[in-house]
Amino acid sequence: MKLLSFLLAVVLGLATAVSAGPAVIECWFVEDAGGGRLAKKPAALLLRQGPGGPPPRPDLDPQLYLKVHDPAGALQTAFRRYPPGAPAPHCEMSRYVLLPASVNWASGLTPEQSCPRALDGTWLMVSISSQVLSLSGLLRPQSEPQPEPALITMATAVLTVFTHTPSPRIRLGEDALLDLSFAYVPPTPVAATSLAPGPPPFGLEWRRQHLGKGHLVLAATPGLAAQMPAAQDGAVVFAAWDDDEPWGPWTGNGTLWLPAVQPFQEGTYLATVHLPYLQGQVTLELAVQKPPKVSLMPAPVVWAAPGEAPPELLCLVSHFYPPEGLEVEWELRGGPEGGFQKAKGQTWLSALRHHSDGSVSLSGHLQPPPVTAEQHGARYACRVHHTSLPALGRSAEVTLEVAGLSRPSLEDGIGLFLSAFLLLGLIKVLCWAAAYWSTSKDSEEK
Secondary structure (H helix, E strand, C coil), rough: CCHHHHHHHHHHHHHHHHHHCCCEEEEEEEEEEECCEEEEEEEECCCCCCCCCCCCCCCHHHHHHHEEEEECHHHHHHHHCCCCCCCCCCEEEECCCCCCCCCCCHHHCCCCCCHHHHHCCCCCEEEEEECCEEEEEEEEECCEEEECCCCCEEEEEEEEEEEECCCCECCCCCEEECCEEEEECCCHHHHCCCCCCCCCCCCCEEEECCCEEEEEEEEECCCCCCCCCCCCCCCCCEEECCCCCCCCCEEEEEEECCCCCCCCEEEEEEEEEEEEEEEEEEEEEEEECCCEEEEEHHHHHHHEECCCCCCCEEEEEEEEEECCEEEEEEECCCCCCCEEEECEEEEEHHHHHHHECCEEEEEEECCCCCCCCCCCCEEEEEEEEECCCCCCCCCEEEEECCCCCCCCCHHHHHHHHHHHHHHHHHHHHHHHHHHHHHHHHHHHCC
């Protein structure tokens, strides 16, 4: 029984370690080098450590080797769903200057004239991005590195903002749900006790940038009686704290819901969480897509005599989005060479046709060359590749029948049998009717 419990504990420990994400995040510290140039230095964030203490990193400046204290557990929550085999995220770190919110509707977050002394000191901003995570955090490091057991600087994660959908792909006309989570820890006990118990008011802002233009989609200030701009495109946001601990830490939700997404709504979305003199922002790239419908005409059979060219084939690619990135390939399947091969002949594409829902359609054309008797039974196919489709794309095909070489199919045999059966039955009925009529006539004469 003890052995079973021990094995269960080991398995649970391994599962926790695997699901907790990376223990160390390699970063670059970026700062202004003057003259319009940027200087980069290697840095690292230690999120977890083993029982032996932090591993030494002689290759790093001790002030850029940060052991992160995360009271809210937001970093572990953000990386818990990080795939084990995924590439390491890109991480950049820079100094952060405390400033009040620049938007008028969030001015109520900073009623005082100057930044409180409790926020004095050095601040660092961390930006982490990958295909499965976009994260922004504000760290408050200690002034001096700790010498034991390795030269490392302690830093507290004060504000963390992240999303697990940095590159959402939404089908045209369907709803989009852009998730956003954040966490806040008062930087000092003085800062916590100077405010009323409970989570502080905050501001939430969603903006869209597309083709060089920026638009405010939605803004909210839970806890403040501020005059807010009207929401655009029917957007709804779930802006609230998840808990009401008196002194923190607190976690919150700022997920945005967009109903029936249209093409004009794609682009870069900036989600910003405003707290007094603190801001965290993440970026999401929303793409709208719709897979095409593919059909081939004439279908299902195209006829041609030996030495003659079949009629022009028309591949209809309808109601897809975006218009860019679509390819139409023609294949000849089967035939004398067997397998798949590129179809010969003249090909061209029509102009785009636009529909009211924002999708487009076009047609691909193939004029095949004259056929031979050996190509009887081969199949012409058009294969469509598009960003909304799997790697193999989507295809439709027609069968080539060479005149004079077709043999009766199973369907033809069944049809002939049924026709003969019905004809035999009709003959029997007529014979019975004639015999009955003859018998009736003889009876009347007698």
